[in-house]
Amino acid sequence: MKYLKPIILALAVVAVGGGLWLWWQHESIYPSTDDAYLKANVLSIAPQVGGKVETVSVSQNQHVTKGDLLFRIDTTDLEASLKAAQAAYDTAVQQTNASITDLSSLSGRVDSARAALTDAQDAYDRTDKLFKLGDVAQAALDQATTTRDQAKAALDTAEAGLASARQRAGQAGKDNPAVRAAKAQLALAQINLSRAKVTAPVSGWVANLDLRPGALVAPNGPLFSLVEDGDWWIDANFKETDLARLRPGQPVTVNIDMYPGLTLEGTVQSLGAGSGAVFSLLPPQNASGNWVKVTQRFPVRIALDTRPDDSTMQLRVGASTRVTVDTSGLDAAK
Incomplete structure (x- = not known):
């Protein structure tokens, strides 16, 4: 009888130790965390x-x-801007057409100046022959020379004007640079009106x-937000001691605090490249002499594979969850 208490105590110690060992084994194979929150894409509407x-x-x-x-x-102001852009485009087209018309007129002037130069050159040649024969005076030859030179200068001026007009007009019609610029402004005004x-x-x-x-x-x-109802995921922060067995593709069990009894399924998508503290606004500085080691947590992205069947159980961004990862596949693969 005197050994009964020690035996019971020993059995209790063994039971507690065995329970702790089983719990540790379970936590190693099925790591879990309460530091996990439901996420979705949140768009800013502007x-x-x-x-x-x-x-x-x-x-x-x-x-x-x-x-x-x-x-x-x-749209009052936008419609006014559209009308102004349309007027600017019409003006650019008209100016381009006018430039093309000027080209025809200037081309005719060049032809007239060239013909006048030909006549003046013929008159000069005849006068020069008569001067050499002594039939005309020097004054007549000088007059013919002046007329020829003036005709040549008029041709040069007409050709320069034609070249300048061609440069101003550019290509014909809608390919003109001024027309393209006005057309672009018109398109932008139409887009702004639709916006x-x-x-x-x-x-x-x-x-x-x-x-x-x-x-x-x-x-x-930005005026307000839009929570997308497409993809949902969970950002879970696991202790660094749990990461050794975590791999992308492992199955996950998800429990959402706001819906007790609801269990969803997920998959480990990726593991964070750094701890949450590293990317915080004020990263910790451990250069002081009273440094205390703290177990760090790393973000793990978990894709949500299933949704609640009950339509009243709407998923909400930021909801607290508990996730448990099944890493037993690592042992089965050995």
């Missing part, structure tokens, strides 16, 4: 043009489908909405 908000077609937490109208900006209607780039839920009709918005200024 207009590409500024102006006064005319209508807001969505409300807070509303689910929208890709292409649904979110809000509309007043007055802001639509959902993806399907998801509207969040952080406080936009109201009449508000003035600036281009590229």
Whole structure:
């Protein structure tokens, strides 16, 4: 009887030790963490043009489908800009056509100047022969020379004007540089007018909405968020001592705190290249003499393979989860 208590105590110690060993083995094969949060793509909705908000077609937490109208900006200024761009384009086309017409006129002047030079040259040749025969005076030869030189100068001037007009006109019609520039401005004005209607780039839920009709918005200024309902994943922070057995592709069991009893399935997608502390705003500096070693945690990306069957169990960004990774495949592969 006197040995009963020591035996019971020894059995208790063995049982506790065995339980701790089994727990340690289980935790080694099935590492888990509560430091895990549900994530999704969150898009910032911003207009590409500024102006006064005319209508807001969505409300807070509303689910929208890709292409649904979110809000509309007043188009008065944009329509005026479009009309101005259209007028500038029409003017550029008219100026180009006028330049082409000038080319025809200047080409005719060149032909006339060339013909006049030919006549003046013939008159000079005849006068020169008569002067050599002594039939005309020096003054007649000088006059013929002056007329020829003037005709040659007129031809040079006409040809220079024609070359300048060709350079100004460039290529014909819509290929003219001025026309291309005006056409580009017109296209931009048309695009800006279409951007007055802001639509959902993806399907998801509207969040952080406080936009109201009449508000003035600036281009590229974020107004509210859209939580995409496509891909969902979990960012789980595991202790560095757990990483030795973690591999991409391993199955994961996911429990979400807001839905007790719900279990989802996932897959390890990737392991972080650095600890969370390294990428924090103020990384720790351990250069002091009172340094204390702290187990670091590394982010592990887990892809969510299943969704809740119950439509009322909506997934929500930032929800706390508990994930457990099944690493038994490593032992089976040995």
